[in-house]
Amino acid sequence: MSTHRSHSARRRHRRGGSTPASGRRRAGVLWAGLAALTVLGASGFAVAGWADDGEKAAGSRGSSPAPVRPTDRLPSAPSPSGPPAAPSAGPSGPVAAGSPAPPAASPSAPVIPATGPGTFVVAPGGSAQAGKGKVLRYRVEVEKGLALSAADVARQVEGVLADRRGWTADGRSAFRRVSGGAADFVVRVATPGTVDEICGRFGLDTGGEVNCNVADRVMVNLKRWLLATPVYAKDVTAYRALIINHEIGHFLGHGHVDCPGPGRPAPAMMQQIKGMRGCVPNVWPYDAKGRLVTGPTLT
Numbered sequence: 001m002s003t004h005r006s007h008s009a010r011r012r013h014r015r016g017g018s019t020p021a022s023g024r025r026r027a028g029v030l031w032a033g034l035a036a037l038t039v040l041g042a043s044g045f046a047v048a049g050w051a052d053d054g055e056k057a058a059g060s061r062g063s064s065p066a067p068v069r070p071t072d073r074l075p076s077a078p079s080p081s082g083p084p085a086a087p088s089a090g091p092s093g094p095v096a097a098g099s100p101a102p103p104a105a106s107p108s109a110p111v112i113p114a115t116g117p118g119t120f121v122v123a124p125g126g127s128a129q130a131g132k133g134k135v136l137r138y139r140v141e142v143e144k145g146l147a148l149s150a151a152d153v154a155r156q157v158e159g160v161l162a163d164r165r166g167w168t169a170d171g172r173s174a175f176r177r178v179s180g181g182a183a184d185f186v187v188r189v190a191t192p193g194t195v196d197e198i199c200g201r202f203g204l205d206t207g208g209e210v211n212c213n214v215a216d217r218v219m220v221n222l223k224r225w226l227l228a229t230p231v232y233a234k235d236v237t238a239y240r241a242l243i244i245n246h247e248i249g250h251f252l253g254h255g256h257v258d259c260p261g262p263g264r265p266a267p268a269m270m271q272q273i274k275g276m277r278g279c280v281p282n283v284w285p286y287d288a289k290g291r292l293v294t295g296p297t298l299t
Helices: 021-061 150-162 192-200 222-227 236-251
Strands: 120-122 134-143 173-177 185-190 212-214 217-221
Touching: 134 150, 150 173, 150 185, 150 236, 185 192, 185 222, 185 236, 192 212, 192 217, 192 222, 212 236, 217 222, 217 236, 222 236
Parallel strands: 134 173, 134 185, 185 217
Antiparallel strands: 120 134, 212 217
């Protein structure tokens, strides 16, 4: 807001006596000029008053805070995992010196605790049987304190195990999810520290990074569930299918295999996190025609 100053005209006292004509003319010009200044000053105050009101109105309209947008936790595809984006110039180019800088883009990276309590929430309900053959009952659990819905994780696991390109394509394996009673195996999503602790009991070193299958437990590292790997960074959902198919493949007795050749689909039992070795991404044990996708056995 600007500060406006007004000036008052001094009154000058004239001595008595007549004023010469030239003096009267000069006086007339002087008074006309003073009158014009008076009108201009009045109009200037009027404009200044209008601008002041407008600034106040604009200030009152702009005083309410902008709505805060919540930060997203789980991306369908991680962008979530990349470094914060650097501020970019606007449509008109870089910000001029002295102008307020635009706010930086907020990264949507998920929060991944290093470890957790080691206790779990069981997904409620159950599923219908998927596949023919021996029915394997399983539970889905999520470590307590995580920002994951156990029911949502269970739905995703059910979908993977029911897919016709999954292990039911062998004609011998069938799956049914339960939430109580006996279970043949359990799928657990847990923090890296908890996965390390449970897998370490059986001599496996998961290094805070990878998943494992030990005894009747399929341990899914939260980091991999949320971030996938660079190869699957744009399709985290697909990588989740690979996690389930790979670790349950171990539970069913399948070992690691290598890439069958450049340009061929990577087997689900290949350790794709260590590199694709010329294969193209694939997350299913079988192809759409029911053929097993495999490669040379690794010892």
